[in-house]
Amino acid sequence: KNEVEQSPQNLTAQEGEFITINCSYSVGISALHWLQQHPGGGIVSLFMLSSGKKKHGRLIATINIQEKHSSLHITASHPRDSAVYICAAALNFGNEKLTFGTGTRLTIIP
């Protein structure tokens, strides 16, 4: 069982819809990252957070430390948001190594 799990694996939505991608992890963490990977492979870091909420444009990331859960929200989704979104947690195993989820493939239809 992966220590970092994402859901859903695949998500298709209409342009303009509000999108939520979930990430849960099994042990304490020191930081959680949300990453975006476009077709072709390049990965961009969207957020790093250890508590609360962060917002950048139409993207919002939240984390609930007690529930070991984080969400990535996209408001007013657009076809250019189509990508794979990856959650990665620095798990408290002593060396804070990053463990990656398997990603959520998001497709926004015009």
Add this chain to the structure above:
Amino acid sequence: DVKVTQSSRYLVKRTGEKVFLECVQDMDHENMFWYRQDPGLGLRLIYFSYDVKMKEKGDIPEGYSVSREKKERFSLILESASTNQTSMYLCASSFGGEWDTQYFGPGTRLTVL
């Protein structure tokens, strides 16, 4: 802006060949990482380096070695390529430790025939 570049976007090699993948970053980052990405498995850490000539094994170091002779450059070496090393290889760098924001290169898709 941080820039991380990788020597090739696509590479095709034969079983048994020695393969070099190079990564260069231009932001004076201490830490550099090599990952491989396979469908359904997510990114897995092969090796990382926290300083010149320093390296640590990640989750899947078998069949790989690394070299960091200069701060900006981190090389991944497949001593004798095998078909199960066909994968997407991603390099990253960060200022802080592994927990810090990592900046990724564009990836190298390696096919071993």
